[in-house]
Amino acid sequence: MDSITIHTSTNQYQVHIGQKIRHKVPVFLSKHYPSILIITDSVVADLYLEDVKRSFSSEQQIFTAIVPAGEASKNKDCFFDLITKCIDSSLDRHSLIIALGGGVVGDLAGFVAASYMRGIDYVQIPTTLLAHDSSVGGKVAINHPQGKNLIGSFYPPQAVVYDVETLYTLPEQEIRSGYAEIIKHGLISDEVYFEDIIQNGSINKLSNSILMDHLLKGIAVKAEIVEKDEKESGQRQYLNLGHTLGHAIEAELGYGAITHGEAVAIGLLFAMKVSETVYSEDFPYQRLKNWMKKNNYPLTVTGLDEQALIGRMKKDKKSKNQKVQMVLLKSIGKPCVHEVDDRLLMELLHKFLR
Ligand code: NAD
Ligand code: ZN
Numbered sequence: 001m002d003s004i005t006i007h008t009s010t011n012q013y014q015v016h017i018g019q020k021i022r023h024k025v026p027v028f029l030s031k032h033y034p035s036i037l038i039i040t041d042s043v044v045a046d047l048y049l050e051d052v053k054r055s056f057s058s059e060q061q062i063f064t065a066i067v068p069a070g071e072a073s074k075n076k077d078c079f080f081d082l083i084t085k086c087i088d089s090s091l092d093r094h095s096l097i098i099a100l101g102g103g104v105v106g107d108l109a110g111f112v113a114a115s116y117m118r119g120i121d122y123v124q125i126p127t128t129l130l131a132h133d134s135s136v137g138g139k140v141a142i143n144h145p146q147g148k149n150l151i152g153s154f155y156p157p158q159a160v161v162y163d164v165e166t167l168y169t170l171p172e173q174e175i176r177s178g179y180a181e182i183i184k185h186g187l188i189s190d191e192v193y194f195e196d197i198i199q200n201g202s203i204n205k206l207s208n209s210i211l212m213d214h215l216l217k218g219i220a221v222k223a224e225i226v227e228k229d230e231k232e233s234g235q236r237q238y239l240n241l242g243h244t245l246g247h248a249i250e251a252e253l254g255y256g257a258i259t260h261g262e263a264v265a266i267g268l269l270f271a272m273k274v275s276e277t278v279y280s281e282d283f284p285y286q287r288l289k290n291w292m293k294k295n296n297y298p299l300t301v302t303g304l305d306e307q308a309l310i311g312r313m314k315k316d317k318k319s320k321n322q323k324v325q326m327v328l329l330k331s332i333g334k335p336c337v338h339e340v341d342d343r344l345l346m347e348l349l350h351k352f353l354r
Contacts, residue, residue: 002216006223008138008156008230015136015160015219017212022048022125022163025055025098029123029159033096035061037089039082039109040100041069044127047169052100052125063089067108071255074108074142076151082112096158097122102174103134103260107149110140114155121158127166129178130261132218133185133239135160137226147315148247148255154231162219164212176203176297177261180242182214183288184268185221188238191332193217198287203295237318238335241327242267245349248312252304265297270352275328277348278338283329306349310342 001018016028026032036056040049045066053062065085067073086097099109099122106124113122124135141152167175179201186194193214200210222239229236246267250260269292272283292299310324318325318337324345328338 004216004219004223006136006156007227011156011158013157013159015162015223017162017164017216017219019165020163021161022051022166023055025052025123025125025161026057028161029096031121031158033060033094033121035063035089035091035095036098037063037065037086037091037095038098038100039065039067039105039112041067041073041102041105043069044101044105048100048125048127048166052098061089063091067105069104071104071143074104074149076142076144078108079112079115079142082108083116086112086116091116091120093117093120095120098125099123099135099157100125100127101131102126102128103131106131106134107139107141107152110138110155110157111142111152113157114140114153119155122155124157124160126160126162128170129167129175129215130181132162132178132215133181133222135162136219136222137236138230148251162215164208164215167211172203172296173259173262176265176295177259179203179214179295180261180265180268180297182218184239184241184264185218187268187272187329187332188225188241188327188335189217189221189333193221194332198284198291201291237337238327240316240318241329241335242271244313244316244318244324244326245270245309247316248309249301249304251312252308253301258298258301262298265292266300269299270349271326271328273352274326274340274345274348275330277344278328278340279330281329281331283332300353302353304353306346306353309349310345313345 004015097113099106126135138154138156140155141149144150186197242264246264249263272285313324323339
Protein backbone atom coordinates (compact mmCIF):
# COMPACT_ATOMS: atom_id res chain seq x y z
CA MET A 1 0.00 0.00 0.00
CA ASP A 2 1.13 3.57 -0.67
CA SER A 3 0.19 6.83 1.00
CA ILE A 4 0.61 10.45 -0.04
CA THR A 5 0.13 13.25 2.50
CA ILE A 6 -1.52 16.52 1.48
CA HIS A 7 -1.18 19.67 3.57
CA THR A 8 -3.97 22.23 3.27
CA SER A 9 -4.65 25.53 5.04
CA THR A 10 -7.18 23.81 7.33
CA ASN A 11 -5.98 20.24 7.70
CA GLN A 12 -3.61 17.56 6.57
CA TYR A 13 -4.92 14.37 5.00
CA GLN A 14 -3.60 11.20 3.47
CA VAL A 15 -4.44 9.51 0.22
CA HIS A 16 -4.08 5.74 0.75
CA ILE A 17 -3.79 3.63 -2.36
CA GLY A 18 -3.91 -0.14 -2.19
CA GLN A 19 -5.76 -3.40 -2.80
CA LYS A 20 -8.80 -4.45 -0.73
CA ILE A 21 -8.50 -1.44 1.58
CA ARG A 22 -12.26 -0.79 1.28
CA HIS A 23 -12.60 -3.65 3.76
CA LYS A 24 -10.76 -1.76 6.50
CA VAL A 25 -11.80 1.89 6.23
CA PRO A 26 -11.65 2.62 10.04
CA VAL A 27 -7.89 1.94 9.99
CA PHE A 28 -7.47 5.12 7.97
CA LEU A 29 -9.56 7.37 10.23
CA SER A 30 -7.94 9.38 12.98
CA LYS A 31 -11.17 9.52 15.06
CA HIS A 32 -13.96 7.20 16.10
CA TYR A 33 -17.26 8.34 14.54
CA PRO A 34 -20.44 7.20 16.35
CA SER A 35 -22.61 7.82 13.26
CA ILE A 36 -21.75 7.58 9.60
CA LEU A 37 -23.67 8.26 6.40
CA ILE A 38 -22.35 6.45 3.33
CA ILE A 39 -23.44 8.18 0.12
CA THR A 40 -23.04 6.17 -3.06
CA ASP A 41 -24.68 5.66 -6.45
CA SER A 42 -26.96 2.92 -7.73
CA VAL A 43 -24.19 1.06 -9.62
CA VAL A 44 -21.49 1.26 -6.94
CA ALA A 45 -23.99 0.34 -4.18
CA ASP A 46 -24.50 -3.12 -5.70
CA LEU A 47 -20.75 -3.67 -6.00
CA TYR A 48 -19.07 -2.22 -2.91
CA LEU A 49 -21.51 -0.77 -0.35
CA GLU A 50 -21.65 -3.94 1.77
CA ASP A 51 -17.83 -4.22 1.92
CA VAL A 52 -17.51 -0.67 3.23
CA LYS A 53 -20.44 -1.01 5.64
CA ARG A 54 -19.06 -4.23 7.08
CA SER A 55 -15.68 -2.63 7.80
CA PHE A 56 -17.24 -0.65 10.69
CA SER A 57 -18.00 -2.00 14.14
CA SER A 58 -21.51 -2.88 15.28
CA GLU A 59 -21.68 -0.05 17.84
CA GLN A 60 -21.39 2.54 15.08
CA GLN A 61 -24.63 3.65 13.47
CA ILE A 62 -24.32 3.31 9.70
CA PHE A 63 -26.81 5.05 7.40
CA THR A 64 -26.79 4.80 3.62
CA ALA A 65 -28.08 6.98 0.80
CA ILE A 66 -28.08 5.84 -2.82
CA VAL A 67 -28.40 8.36 -5.66
CA PRO A 68 -28.98 7.45 -9.31
CA ALA A 69 -25.70 6.82 -11.18
CA GLY A 70 -24.61 9.63 -13.49
CA GLU A 71 -23.86 13.33 -13.75
CA ALA A 72 -27.55 14.30 -13.38
CA SER A 73 -27.35 13.52 -9.65
CA LYS A 74 -25.10 16.53 -9.05
CA ASN A 75 -28.22 18.68 -8.80
CA LYS A 76 -29.96 20.78 -6.18
CA ASP A 77 -32.73 18.23 -5.49
CA CYS A 78 -30.32 15.37 -4.77
CA PHE A 79 -28.26 17.75 -2.65
CA PHE A 80 -31.31 18.84 -0.66
CA ASP A 81 -32.57 15.25 -0.21
CA LEU A 82 -29.17 14.27 1.14
CA ILE A 83 -29.21 17.15 3.62
CA THR A 84 -32.67 15.92 4.72
CA LYS A 85 -31.18 12.44 5.12
CA CYS A 86 -28.47 13.91 7.38
CA ILE A 87 -31.14 15.61 9.52
CA ASP A 88 -33.36 12.49 9.64
CA SER A 89 -30.35 10.38 10.65
CA SER A 90 -29.55 12.89 13.45
CA LEU A 91 -26.01 13.43 12.14
CA ASP A 92 -24.11 16.03 14.11
CA ARG A 93 -20.67 17.59 14.08
CA HIS A 94 -19.14 14.32 15.36
CA SER A 95 -20.54 12.34 12.44
CA LEU A 96 -18.84 11.32 9.23
CA ILE A 97 -19.97 11.28 5.62
CA ILE A 98 -18.39 8.78 3.25
CA ALA A 99 -18.40 9.42 -0.49
CA LEU A 100 -18.24 5.98 -2.10
CA GLY A 101 -18.10 6.22 -5.89
CA GLY A 102 -16.74 8.18 -8.81
CA GLY A 103 -16.32 11.92 -9.22
CA VAL A 104 -20.07 12.52 -9.22
CA VAL A 105 -20.60 11.01 -5.78
CA GLY A 106 -17.35 12.57 -4.54
CA ASP A 107 -18.38 16.07 -5.59
CA LEU A 108 -21.98 15.72 -4.39
CA ALA A 109 -21.31 14.01 -1.04
CA GLY A 110 -18.35 16.33 -0.44
CA PHE A 111 -20.60 19.35 -0.95
CA VAL A 112 -23.21 17.89 1.41
CA ALA A 113 -20.44 17.43 4.01
CA ALA A 114 -19.20 20.99 3.41
CA SER A 115 -22.71 22.44 3.86
CA TYR A 116 -24.43 20.38 6.56
CA MET A 117 -24.09 22.22 9.89
CA ARG A 118 -21.49 24.44 8.16
CA GLY A 119 -19.28 21.45 7.58
CA ILE A 120 -18.76 17.96 8.99
CA ASP A 121 -15.97 15.46 8.32
CA TYR A 122 -15.99 13.35 5.18
CA VAL A 123 -13.88 10.69 3.54
CA GLN A 124 -13.53 9.93 -0.14
CA ILE A 125 -13.56 6.30 -1.28
CA PRO A 126 -13.08 6.74 -5.03
CA THR A 127 -14.08 3.87 -7.32
CA THR A 128 -13.27 5.26 -10.79
CA LEU A 129 -9.95 5.97 -12.45
CA LEU A 130 -11.02 9.55 -13.10
CA ALA A 131 -11.59 9.98 -9.39
CA HIS A 132 -7.81 9.91 -8.83
CA ASP A 133 -8.23 13.50 -9.98
CA SER A 134 -11.55 14.46 -8.40
CA SER A 135 -11.01 12.94 -4.94
CA VAL A 136 -7.74 14.81 -4.34
CA GLY A 137 -7.69 18.57 -3.91
CA GLY A 138 -10.85 19.29 -1.94
CA LYS A 139 -12.99 20.80 -4.70
CA VAL A 140 -16.64 19.81 -4.16
CA ALA A 141 -19.65 21.00 -6.11
CA ILE A 142 -23.04 20.49 -7.68
CA ASN A 143 -24.18 21.75 -11.09
CA HIS A 144 -26.52 24.62 -11.92
CA PRO A 145 -28.70 24.23 -15.04
CA GLN A 146 -26.59 27.00 -16.56
CA GLY A 147 -23.22 25.44 -15.89
CA LYS A 148 -21.21 22.67 -14.33
CA ASN A 149 -19.85 22.96 -10.78
CA LEU A 150 -21.19 26.49 -10.32
CA ILE A 151 -22.25 25.83 -6.73
CA GLY A 152 -19.46 24.49 -4.59
CA SER A 153 -16.65 24.93 -2.19
CA PHE A 154 -13.04 24.09 -1.36
CA TYR A 155 -13.45 21.55 1.40
CA PRO A 156 -10.73 18.95 2.00
CA PRO A 157 -11.62 15.42 3.15
CA GLN A 158 -10.23 13.71 6.27
CA ALA A 159 -8.77 10.94 4.13
CA VAL A 160 -8.95 9.35 0.70
CA VAL A 161 -9.11 5.55 0.66
CA TYR A 162 -8.46 4.42 -2.90
CA ASP A 163 -8.99 0.71 -3.34
CA VAL A 164 -7.66 0.07 -6.84
CA GLU A 165 -9.31 -3.35 -6.90
CA THR A 166 -12.61 -1.55 -7.52
CA LEU A 167 -11.27 -0.28 -10.86
CA TYR A 168 -11.51 -3.77 -12.36
CA THR A 169 -15.29 -3.59 -12.60
CA LEU A 170 -15.22 -0.31 -14.53
CA PRO A 171 -16.57 -0.28 -18.09
CA GLU A 172 -13.85 0.33 -20.70
CA GLN A 173 -15.19 3.79 -21.53
CA GLU A 174 -14.70 4.90 -17.92
CA ILE A 175 -11.11 3.62 -17.88
CA ARG A 176 -10.48 5.56 -21.07
CA SER A 177 -11.96 8.64 -19.42
CA GLY A 178 -9.71 8.35 -16.36
CA TYR A 179 -6.57 7.64 -18.36
CA ALA A 180 -6.99 10.97 -20.18
CA GLU A 181 -6.50 12.76 -16.84
CA ILE A 182 -3.45 10.59 -16.16
CA ILE A 183 -2.01 11.70 -19.51
CA LYS A 184 -2.77 15.30 -18.55
CA HIS A 185 -0.82 14.82 -15.32
CA GLY A 186 2.07 13.41 -17.37
CA LEU A 187 2.05 16.30 -19.84
CA ILE A 188 2.10 19.02 -17.20
CA SER A 189 4.73 17.39 -15.03
CA ASP A 190 7.38 15.23 -16.58
CA GLU A 191 8.43 13.91 -19.99
CA VAL A 192 9.60 10.52 -18.61
CA TYR A 193 6.21 9.90 -16.96
CA PHE A 194 4.38 10.96 -20.12
CA GLU A 195 6.53 8.68 -22.31
CA ASP A 196 5.95 5.79 -19.96
CA ILE A 197 2.18 6.28 -20.22
CA ILE A 198 2.11 6.26 -24.00
CA GLN A 199 4.53 3.35 -24.22
CA ASN A 200 3.11 1.11 -21.53
CA GLY A 201 -0.37 2.38 -20.65
CA SER A 202 -3.22 0.36 -22.10
CA ILE A 203 -6.95 0.61 -21.67
CA ASN A 204 -7.69 -2.91 -22.89
CA LYS A 205 -4.98 -4.80 -21.08
CA LEU A 206 -4.89 -3.25 -17.62
CA SER A 207 -1.75 -4.42 -15.89
CA ASN A 208 -1.95 -4.06 -12.17
CA SER A 209 1.59 -2.81 -11.61
CA ILE A 210 1.62 -0.38 -14.56
CA LEU A 211 -1.77 1.04 -13.62
CA MET A 212 -0.70 1.45 -9.99
CA ASP A 213 2.45 3.22 -11.07
CA HIS A 214 0.65 5.60 -13.46
CA LEU A 215 -2.07 6.26 -10.91
CA LEU A 216 0.33 6.96 -8.06
CA LYS A 217 2.34 9.40 -10.16
CA GLY A 218 -0.89 11.11 -11.31
CA ILE A 219 -2.02 11.54 -7.70
CA ALA A 220 1.43 12.81 -6.71
CA VAL A 221 1.34 15.45 -9.48
CA LYS A 222 -2.12 16.58 -8.45
CA ALA A 223 -1.16 16.59 -4.75
CA GLU A 224 1.93 18.70 -5.35
CA ILE A 225 0.01 21.30 -7.35
CA VAL A 226 -2.97 21.61 -5.00
CA GLU A 227 -0.67 21.91 -2.03
CA LYS A 228 1.06 24.89 -3.60
CA ASP A 229 -2.17 26.52 -4.80
CA GLU A 230 -5.14 25.28 -2.81
CA LYS A 231 -7.68 27.84 -4.05
CA GLU A 232 -6.72 27.90 -7.75
CA SER A 233 -5.22 31.34 -8.03
CA GLY A 234 -2.09 30.28 -9.93
CA GLN A 235 -0.49 26.94 -10.67
CA ARG A 236 -3.64 24.93 -10.10
CA GLN A 237 -4.92 26.32 -13.38
CA TYR A 238 -2.40 24.06 -15.13
CA LEU A 239 -4.63 21.14 -14.21
CA ASN A 240 -6.97 22.65 -16.76
CA LEU A 241 -4.80 21.52 -19.68
CA GLY A 242 -7.12 20.12 -22.34
CA HIS A 243 -10.20 21.32 -20.48
CA THR A 244 -10.92 24.62 -22.28
CA LEU A 245 -11.87 22.79 -25.47
CA GLY A 246 -12.85 19.63 -23.58
CA HIS A 247 -15.53 21.41 -21.53
CA ALA A 248 -16.76 23.26 -24.63
CA ILE A 249 -17.19 19.94 -26.48
CA GLU A 250 -19.00 18.37 -23.52
CA ALA A 251 -21.37 21.32 -23.30
CA GLU A 252 -22.01 21.50 -27.07
CA LEU A 253 -22.70 17.78 -27.35
CA GLY A 254 -24.81 17.71 -24.19
CA TYR A 255 -23.48 16.12 -21.00
CA GLY A 256 -23.34 12.35 -21.21
CA ALA A 257 -22.85 12.15 -25.00
CA ILE A 258 -19.14 11.69 -24.44
CA THR A 259 -17.32 11.06 -21.16
CA HIS A 260 -15.48 13.95 -19.53
CA GLY A 261 -12.10 12.29 -20.08
CA GLU A 262 -12.78 11.52 -23.73
CA ALA A 263 -13.59 15.19 -24.32
CA VAL A 264 -10.44 16.17 -22.39
CA ALA A 265 -8.37 13.81 -24.56
CA ILE A 266 -9.46 15.75 -27.66
CA GLY A 267 -8.69 18.95 -25.77
CA LEU A 268 -5.18 17.68 -24.92
CA LEU A 269 -4.42 17.01 -28.57
CA PHE A 270 -5.69 20.46 -29.50
CA ALA A 271 -3.68 22.15 -26.73
CA MET A 272 -0.59 20.45 -28.15
CA LYS A 273 -1.37 21.78 -31.63
CA VAL A 274 -1.83 25.32 -30.31
CA SER A 275 1.35 25.00 -28.23
CA GLU A 276 3.31 23.91 -31.32
CA THR A 277 2.12 27.01 -33.17
CA VAL A 278 2.63 29.50 -30.35
CA TYR A 279 5.99 28.22 -29.08
CA SER A 280 7.39 26.72 -32.33
CA GLU A 281 8.20 23.59 -30.38
CA ASP A 282 7.95 19.98 -31.56
CA PHE A 283 5.62 17.83 -29.51
CA PRO A 284 4.95 14.08 -29.76
CA TYR A 285 1.50 14.95 -31.14
CA GLN A 286 1.37 12.06 -33.60
CA ARG A 287 2.52 9.50 -31.02
CA LEU A 288 -0.10 10.65 -28.52
CA LYS A 289 -2.72 10.53 -31.26
CA ASN A 290 -1.62 6.99 -32.20
CA TRP A 291 -1.86 5.89 -28.56
CA MET A 292 -5.34 7.35 -28.35
CA LYS A 293 -6.36 5.69 -31.63
CA LYS A 294 -5.06 2.32 -30.43
CA ASN A 295 -7.10 2.74 -27.25
CA ASN A 296 -10.28 3.71 -29.09
CA TYR A 297 -10.54 7.35 -28.04
CA PRO A 298 -12.81 9.50 -30.20
CA LEU A 299 -10.14 11.74 -31.78
CA THR A 300 -12.36 14.46 -33.09
CA VAL A 301 -16.04 15.28 -33.15
CA THR A 302 -17.67 16.17 -36.41
CA GLY A 303 -20.59 18.50 -36.86
CA LEU A 304 -19.64 20.94 -34.12
CA ASP A 305 -19.90 24.65 -34.85
CA GLU A 306 -16.47 26.24 -34.36
CA GLN A 307 -17.91 29.64 -33.45
CA ALA A 308 -20.14 28.05 -30.82
CA LEU A 309 -17.15 26.20 -29.38
CA ILE A 310 -15.15 29.43 -29.16
CA GLY A 311 -18.14 31.10 -27.47
CA ARG A 312 -18.12 28.30 -24.90
CA MET A 313 -14.34 28.56 -24.46
CA LYS A 314 -14.79 32.24 -23.59
CA LYS A 315 -17.08 31.24 -20.72
CA ASP A 316 -14.22 29.24 -19.17
CA LYS A 317 -13.17 30.35 -15.66
CA LYS A 318 -9.75 31.42 -16.94
CA SER A 319 -11.03 33.75 -19.68
CA LYS A 320 -10.42 37.49 -19.31
CA ASN A 321 -11.97 40.40 -21.23
CA GLN A 322 -13.76 38.05 -23.60
CA LYS A 323 -10.45 36.45 -24.65
CA VAL A 324 -9.78 32.75 -24.55
CA GLN A 325 -7.02 31.79 -22.14
CA MET A 326 -5.70 28.28 -22.61
CA VAL A 327 -3.23 26.20 -20.69
CA LEU A 328 -0.45 25.47 -23.17
CA LEU A 329 2.89 23.72 -22.96
CA LYS A 330 6.19 25.47 -23.55
CA SER A 331 7.53 21.93 -23.51
CA ILE A 332 6.40 18.77 -21.73
CA GLY A 333 6.46 19.48 -18.01
CA LYS A 334 6.36 23.27 -18.55
CA PRO A 335 2.73 24.41 -18.65
CA CYS A 336 1.63 28.06 -18.83
CA VAL A 337 -1.56 30.05 -19.31
CA HIS A 338 -1.67 31.86 -22.64
CA GLU A 339 -4.20 34.22 -24.25
CA VAL A 340 -5.07 32.87 -27.68
CA ASP A 341 -6.24 35.30 -30.32
CA ASP A 342 -9.72 34.58 -31.76
CA ARG A 343 -8.50 34.47 -35.35
CA LEU A 344 -5.69 32.01 -34.61
CA LEU A 345 -8.04 29.90 -32.52
CA MET A 346 -10.58 29.76 -35.34
CA GLU A 347 -7.94 28.82 -37.90
CA LEU A 348 -6.43 26.06 -35.75
CA LEU A 349 -9.80 24.73 -34.63
CA HIS A 350 -11.01 24.62 -38.22
CA LYS A 351 -8.01 22.50 -39.28
CA PHE A 352 -8.12 20.37 -36.13
CA LEU A 353 -11.77 19.42 -36.44
CA ARG A 354 -11.53 18.40 -40.12
P1 NAD B 1 -19.09 8.99 -12.28
O1 NAD B 1 -18.95 9.23 -10.86
O2 NAD B 1 -20.39 9.32 -12.92
O3 NAD B 1 -18.74 7.48 -12.61
C1 NAD B 1 -18.85 7.00 -13.93
C2 NAD B 1 -19.75 5.77 -14.02
O4 NAD B 1 -19.06 4.64 -13.49
C3 NAD B 1 -21.04 5.87 -13.21
O5 NAD B 1 -22.07 5.27 -13.95
C4 NAD B 1 -20.75 5.04 -11.96
O6 NAD B 1 -21.92 4.47 -11.42
C5 NAD B 1 -19.86 3.97 -12.51
N1 NAD B 1 -18.92 3.38 -11.56
C6 NAD B 1 -18.24 4.04 -10.59
N2 NAD B 1 -17.37 3.20 -10.01
C7 NAD B 1 -17.52 2.00 -10.60
C8 NAD B 1 -16.87 0.75 -10.46
N3 NAD B 1 -15.85 0.58 -9.61
N4 NAD B 1 -17.26 -0.29 -11.24
C9 NAD B 1 -18.24 -0.10 -12.18
N5 NAD B 1 -18.87 1.06 -12.37
C10 NAD B 1 -18.50 2.11 -11.60
O7 NAD B 1 -17.99 9.79 -13.14
P2 NAD B 1 -16.43 10.10 -12.94
O8 NAD B 1 -15.88 10.08 -14.30
O9 NAD B 1 -15.82 9.27 -11.88
O10 NAD B 1 -16.46 11.59 -12.39
C11 NAD B 1 -16.94 12.67 -13.17
C12 NAD B 1 -17.28 13.81 -12.26
O11 NAD B 1 -16.10 14.21 -11.56
C13 NAD B 1 -17.79 15.04 -12.98
O12 NAD B 1 -18.97 15.48 -12.37
C14 NAD B 1 -16.68 16.08 -12.80
O13 NAD B 1 -17.19 17.39 -12.73
C15 NAD B 1 -16.08 15.63 -11.50
N6 NAD B 1 -14.70 16.06 -11.32
C16 NAD B 1 -14.38 16.74 -10.18
C17 NAD B 1 -13.09 17.15 -9.95
C18 NAD B 1 -12.75 17.84 -8.67
O14 NAD B 1 -11.61 18.31 -8.52
N7 NAD B 1 -13.64 17.88 -7.73
C19 NAD B 1 -12.09 16.87 -10.88
C20 NAD B 1 -12.43 16.18 -12.04
C21 NAD B 1 -13.74 15.77 -12.24
ZN1 ZN C 1 -11.03 16.84 -15.82
